[in-house]
Every structure is written in C-alpha cells, then in structure tokens.
Amino acid sequence: MKLIDHLLAALVVLAVFTGTPALAAARPNVLFIIFDDWNGSTHAGAYGCTWIKTPNFDRVAREGVLFKNAFTSNPKCSPCRASILTGRNTWQLNEAVSHGGYFPAGFAVYPDLLEKSGYTIGLTGKGWGPGDFKTLAKFTRNPAGPSFDALKQQPIATGINGNDYPGNFGEFLKQRDKSRPFSFWMGLFEPHRAYEWNSGVRLGKKLEDVKVPKFFPDTEIVRRDLLDYSVEVEWGDAQIGRALKLLEDSGELENTLIIVTSDHGMPFPFVKGQIHEDAFHLPLAMRWGRVIKPGRVVEDFVNVRDFAPTYLELAGLKPHAQMTGKSLVNILRSEKSGFIENRDVMLAGKERHDIGRPNDLGYPVRAIRTKDFLYVHNFHPERWPAGNPETDFGNCDPGPTKEVIKLLGGHFYELCFGKRLPDELYDLRRDPECVNNLAHDLAHKETVENLRYQMMNILKEEGDPRALGKGDDFEALKYVGGRTKGYETWLKAQEAEKLGELQKKLETGTPKRERNEKRKKGKAE
Numbered sequence: 001m002k003l004i005d006h007l008l009a010a011l012v013v014l015a016v017f018t019g020t021p022a023l024a025a026a027r028p029n030v031l032f033i034i035f036d037d038w039n040g041s042t043h044a045g046a047y048g049c050t051w052i053k054t055p056n057f058d059r060v061a062r063e064g065v066l067f068k069n070a071f072t073s074n075p076k077c078s079p080c081r082a083s084i085l086t087g088r089n090t091w092q093l094n095e096a097v098s099h100g101g102y103f104p105a106g107f108a109v110y111p112d113l114l115e116k117s118g119y120t121i122g123l124t125g126k127g128w129g130p131g132d133f134k135t136l137a138k139f140t141r142n143p144a145g146p147s148f149d150a151l152k153q154q155p156i157a158t159g160i161n162g163n164d165y166p167g168n169f170g171e172f173l174k175q176r177d178k179s180r181p182f183s184f185w186m187g188l189f190e191p192h193r194a195y196e197w198n199s200g201v202r203l204g205k206k207l208e209d210v211k212v213p214k215f216f217p218d219t220e221i222v223r224r225d226l227l228d229y230s231v232e233v234e235w236g237d238a239q240i241g242r243a244l245k246l247l248e249d250s251g252e253l254e255n256t257l258i259i260v261t262s263d264h265g266m267p268f269p270f271v272k273g274q275i276h277e278d279a280f281h282l283p284l285a286m287r288w289g290r291v292i293k294p295g296r297v298v299e300d301f302v303n304v305r306d307f308a309p310t311y312l313e314l315a316g317l318k319p320h321a322q323m324t325g326k327s328l329v330n331i332l333r334s335e336k337s338g339f340i341e342n343r344d345v346m347l348a349g350k351e352r353h354d355i356g357r358p359n360d361l362g363y364p365v366r367a368i369r370t371k372d373f374l375y376v377h378n379f380h381p382e383r384w385p386a387g388n389p390e391t392d393f394g395n396c397d398p399g400p401t402k403e404v405i406k407l408l409g410g411h412f413y414e415l416c417f418g419k420r421l422p423d424e425l426y427d428l429r430r431d432p433e434c435v436n437n438l439a440h441d442l443a444h445k446e447t448v449e450n451l452r453y454q455m456m457n458i459l460k461e462e463g464d465p466r467a468l469g470k471g472d473d474f475e476a477l478k479y480v481g482g483r484t485k486g487y488e489t490w491l492k493a494q495e496a497e498k499l500g501e502l503q504k505k506l507e508t509g510t511p512k513r514e515r516n517e518k519r520k521k522g523k524a525e
Contacts, residue, residue, distance in 0.1 A: 027315050028288060029256040030114075030183040031169075031243065032307070034084075035236050036077065036126055036192040037272055038262035040283025041070070043233060047283065051209040052230045056240035057285055060260050064287030065296040065332065071346045071369065072304050075264035075272065075279040076353045080304060081128045085109040085143050087308035087323030091349055091366075091464040095136065097474060098362065099273075099353040100481035103133035103143060108320055110308040111145045114183045117315050120176045121145040124168035125161070126187035132480045144185045148172045157199040157231050161189035166242035173250055183311065188239060191232030193267045193397045200227025213278070214433045215270040216401060217412050225400040229266060254289030257314065257332075259307065261285075267397040269405055269416035273353045274385065274395075275365045275376050276434040277426070280348045286332065293335045300343040301369070302328060324462065344371055347458060349466075351474040356387030356394030358487045360479050363395070364466055368455035374434060375451035376424035379471065386417050387485070393417050394485035423448055 041047060044054040046061040047068075072080040074090040074097070082096035083089060086107045095102040111121045127144030134140070141147070151167035165186050176182055201207065205227045212218045212226065240260060247253040265271040265279040272279060284302070286292060305325030312319060313327045331340045346369040352362025363386075364379040378385070387394035396402055396416070405412045415435060423439035425448050438444045459467035465474060483489045 027119075027181045028291075029181050029252055030119075030311055030314075031186065031247070031256050031258045032184065033186045033188070033240055033243065033258070033260045034081075034126075035188050035233075035260075035262040035283075036190060037264065037267045038191055038233055038236065038283065039266035039271065039278055040233075040262050041265075041281040042278065043230070043266070044283050046285065049211075051211060052233050054233065054237045056237045056244065057260055057283065059244070060240065060258055060287045061285035063294050064258070064285060064292045065298055067284035067286075067298050067300075067302055069299055069301045069346070070261065070282045070284035070303070071301065071348065072264055072280050072282055073346075073348050074350050075274070075348070076350065077126075077263055078129055078131045079350070079353075080263040081144070084304045084307055085111070085128060087305050087320065087325040089303075089305055089324060089347065089349075089462060089464075091351075091459070091466060092324060092462055095477055097351045098477045098479070100130050100355075100479050101132070101352075101477055102135055102480065103128060103131060103137040103139065105136040105138070107137070107322055109143045110311050111143070111183060111185070113312060113317065113320060114315055117317055118180055119315065120180050120182045121184070122148050122169075122172040122176075122182070123185045123187065124148045124165050124172070125163050126189055127185060130481055144187065145183075156203065156235060157196040157228075159193070159195040159199070159228070160232055160235055163189065165239045166246055169243055170246050173246060173252075181315075186239070186243060188236045190236040191229050191266065193399055195225070195228035195232065195399070197228065197400070198224055199231050200224065200229075203231060205230065213270075214435050215276075215412065215415050216268070217404060217408055219404055221404050222401050225268075229268075257286065257288040259284070259286050261304070263304075268399065268401050269386070269393075269396050272397065273350070275348055275350065275367045277369075277374060277428065277432060278434075288332065292332055296335075296337045298331055298337065299339045300331060300341055301346045302331075302343065303346060345369070345454075345458075347455065349464075351466075352477065352479070354387060354394040354485055355479050355481075355483075356391035356485045356487060357383060358388075360486065361475060364471060364474065366455060366459060366464070366466065368451050368458075369428075370451070372427065372429055373447060373451060374424075374426045374428055375439075375448060375455065376426075377452060377455070378420050378422055378424070379466065381420055381422045383419075384417070385420055388487060389417070391485055391487055391490050423452070425451075 043049050043052045045058045046066050076099040078099050079090040082093055090097040094104040096104050115121045123145035127142035133143055148168040151164035152162045153164040207223045210223045210226050216222050261282050261284045306328050309319045309323045309325050309327040313329045334340045349366040351364050363383050367376040386396045405416050424437045425439040426434040439448050456467050
C-alpha cells in the first residue's frame with residue numbers, strides 16, 4: 001500500500017471515531033442513480049446503441065469507467081434492490097428473494113451503516129420495493145434512506161413520473177451538514193410501464209431507427225412500443241445531467257463517486273423477470289474525479305451486491321460480516337482496462353416474482369454465466385415461466401408488445417410464454433439474445449454437465465436452500481401485494497361469471513314454467 005493510502009486510512013479511522021468534520025471530508029460522497037427497468041447494457045450510447053440517446057450516462061462512462069459485465073442476481077425490482085442494500089445474493093436473503101414480499105429481519109443495510117459512520121443519507125423516488133419493510137425488519141423509513149420527494153416537474157409524456165429527482169437532490173444538498181460526506185439514492189421510476197402510446201413518434205422518433213430484438217416479431221406496433229420505451233430512457237438520462245450540474249455548482253463533483261445502473265432489463269416479454277441475458281445484464285458506469293482514470297472499460301464480472309462493500313471500504317469501514325459481495329475499490333483505483341481481477345463467473349436466479357399460479361407458486365430458476373455461455377436450470381419446468389395463461393402471464397408487464405405476441409402465437413409466443421425444458425444453454429458468442437437453446441444438443445452435453453456442477457457447488461457454498469434440498473422454504477413465502485393477478489382471484493371471477501350465467505338462465509326460464517303449469521291446470525279443470 002502506498003504511503004498516501006496509509007495516511008488516508010488513518011485519517012478516515014480517526015474521523016469515524018472522533019467525528020472530526022475536516023477529517024471526515026476525506027471520504028467521498030456517493031450519488032447512486034438507478035433506473036427502473038432499463039435494458040441499458042444494450043440501450044445506451046456507451047454500449048453502441050444508436051437509436052436511444054444517453055449523452056449523460058455516456059459522459060459518466062467517458063469521464064470514469066464503463067463496466068461491460070455488470071449483473072443482478074435476480075431480475076426483478078425488490079429482490080435486486082435488497083441485494084444492493086445488503087450486499088448479498090437474494091437466495092441468501094430469506095423473504096427478500098421474492099418480489100412483493102417482506103424485507104427480512106436481521107440484515108443491515110448500507111445507508112444505515114454509512115449514516116452511523118457520519119454520512120448524511122437521503123433518497124428520492126424509488127428505493128426498496130414493492131413490499132413490506134415494516135413488519136419483519138421494523139424499518140420506520142425505506143431501507144434506502146429518508147425520502148426527499150416534495151418537488152415535482154412536468155414530464156414530456158403522460159407515462160413518466162412527475163418526481164423532480166434532481167430538484168429533490170438539490171433540496172437534500174441544501175439542508176445537509178456540509179462538513180459531512182453524503183450518500184444519496186436517486187431512484188428513477190423510468191422506464192417502468194405504463195407508457196403514453198405513440199409518444200415516441202409524437203416526439204419525432206422514427207420507426208425505422210429501432211433495432212428489434214430477435215425474440216420479438218418485427219411489427220409496427222412493437223416498434224412504436226419500443227420507441228415509447230426509449231422516450232422514458234432518454235428522460236431518465238436527462239435527470240443524470242441535471243444531477244451532475246448540481247454537483248458542479250455545489251463544488252462536490254470531483255469528490256463524489258457517481259454510480260449509474262438499472263435494477264434489471266426492460267418491461268417487455270422475455271426480458272424483465274426472466275433468466276435471460278437481457279434481463280440480468282445491467283448497464284454500469286462510475287465516475288469519481290481524479291481517482292478513476294477516465295475512459296477505462298472493465299471486463300470483470302461484477303454484481304450489484306458488490307456496491308455495499310465498496311461504499312463501506314471508501315468510508316473507511318470494515319466489510320460487514322453479512323456481506324458476500326466483493327468491494328470494487330481496487331478495480332476503481334486501477335489504471336487498467338479489461339480484466340483487472342479476473343472475475344469471470346456470475347450466478348443468477350429467482351423464486352417467486354409476481355403471482356398468477358395456483359397457491360402463489362413461483363418459478364424457481366438458477367443460472368451460471370461465464371464468458372462464453374449462459375446455463376439455466378428450471379427446477380419446475382411443468383409450471384408456466386411467466387405465470388399461467390388464464391391469469392394473463394402475470395410476471396410480464398402489460399403492454400402492446402405483449403398483446404401482439406399473444407395474438408400472433410407461434411414461435412415468439414413459445415419463446416416468451418411457453419413452458420421451458422429443465423435445462424437451457426446459450427452460446428453468448430453467437431446468440432447473445434438467448435433464442436437458441438443448445439442444452440439438449442449432444443455436442444454440448446459436457447458443457448451442460450460441467451456448468452451445472454460448478455453452479456450447484458457455488459450455490460451450496462453460499463447456503464442456497466434450493467441447492468440444499470430445502471426449496472419448500474421459498475415456496476411458503478407470502479406475497480403482500482395486490483391480489484388482482486392471483487390465480488384464486490381469477491378462479492373466483494370464473495365462478496361468479498358461471499353462476500351468474502346460470503342464475504340468468506334460471507330467471508329467464510321461470511315465466512315459461514309458470515305458463516306450462518297454468519296450461520296443465522286448465523286442462524285438468
């Protein structure tokens with residue numbers, strides 16, 4: 001370790017235990033910006049996208065470091081955000097493995113740990129959720145921090161949330177103790193559905209510019225839907241630019257670690273909530289003044305659970321004992337591009353996301369991602385992966401593209417909604433969109449077996465109940481959201497409809513029976 005690093009570490013430790021403002025200032029601020037449902041690993045200029053414009057994300061990448069292989073372990077809102085907050089994979093988080101459930105008891109979250117060490121913390125927009133963080137974990141505020149949401153702005157499309165994210169960040173900066181470092185969570189709601197239909201074309205975008213993924217039919221409706229999505233991505237990107245301007249004006253830009261990412265892929269069939277590459281492969285760019293050498297591109301596989309231990313190390317704190325993520329500080333301080341620490345394996349998985357199967361059952365999956373392959377194991381292939389058809393595939397957000405695929409059926413319907421085989425294998429070098437399953441090709445038998453063995457060993461080491469034969473523990477977890485997608489709700493509606501039809505038939509049949517009885521009586525007389 002360099003002498004200057006020793007001195008800085010000593011100053012930080014002294015600051016933590018003495019509360020000395022001048023020394024505490026040696027620790028960087030943290031501005032964490034997270035999109036909701038952005039397929040940024042393919043839909044950002046820094047990654048080569050031309051039809052969606054992201055100049056501010058691209059600036060963060062250009063003036064800092066761009067990560068080519070960033071992932072979430074669970075591609076749904078509340079599980080991913082729980083992983084970010086606790087520094088653990090979601091199968092290590094009890095109730096937090098599921099979407100729309102409880103935040104579990106007994107786990108520390110990094111905003112609280114930073115706050116105890118002298119940081120001022122804040123949140124605007126979407127923190128952890130949806131779910132219940134009060135019943136088990138006993139939080140009195142969102143686990144991501146105290147909310148600053150008073151200011152609103154006028155969006156350019158009706159589907160966009162009215163939160164003035166940068167304005168509320170500015171209010172936070174005004175009220176904070178300037179002698180202390182801060183950690184702020186800016187949770188954009190964009191590009192979560194619903195969208196204003198045809199807003200993309202209305203705002204001047206061109207249908208012919210869209211790059212339609214191979215897992216969608218290339219129709220005009222799908223292209224318009226993707227353009228509407230792009231409007232919300234670009235709106236979110238504009239919020240980054242305003243936040244950077246606030247940091248510049250306050251003199252804090254160079255002493256702030258800025259992180260921009262998403263929680264998972266876009267809210268379309270085959271992506272959000274599914275274990276495919278676009279679902280859990282995330283955008284990630286970080287900027288930190290003179291500390292991060294500008295223009296670097298890192299290939300190491302990193303996970304959102306790595307953020308929390310990174311923040312703690314930068315704050316001069318030891319890694320929390322619960323955290324299984326690995327700090328990124330060495331990667332950030334390196335001057336190299338490419339693979340810095342040779343991290344080249346990543347796990348992903350899920351249990352229950354949205355409801356829509358009998359008894360609220362989930363669709364348990366585990367997967368392993370290497371440089372070349374994605375191997376996926378579906379534990380219950382007899383279940384519908386996106387939810388049952390009769391409950392309208394509840395683990396896929398409603399939208400025009402979903403309706404197109406349901407209407408057309410065939411190949412794209414099977415890809416997005418059909419039942420899957422127990423094993424899936426995708427050669428990402430030739431098939432990055434995961435449309436050609438090679439798992440049952442004899443030429444890949446050895447690859448499947450080796451990856452399955454490697455995956456299960458890692459999961460057992462991490463204490464995953466599913467890998468230890470205790471998957472029923474996950475099946476019993478409660479869903480705390482609305483019941484409109486529930487299978488039992490659908491069943492009751494069907495029952496009410498059929499009974500109503502029967503009642504109507506009985507009522508319309510009554511006069512006829514009375515006439516028949518009168519005729520019989522008249523004849524008898």
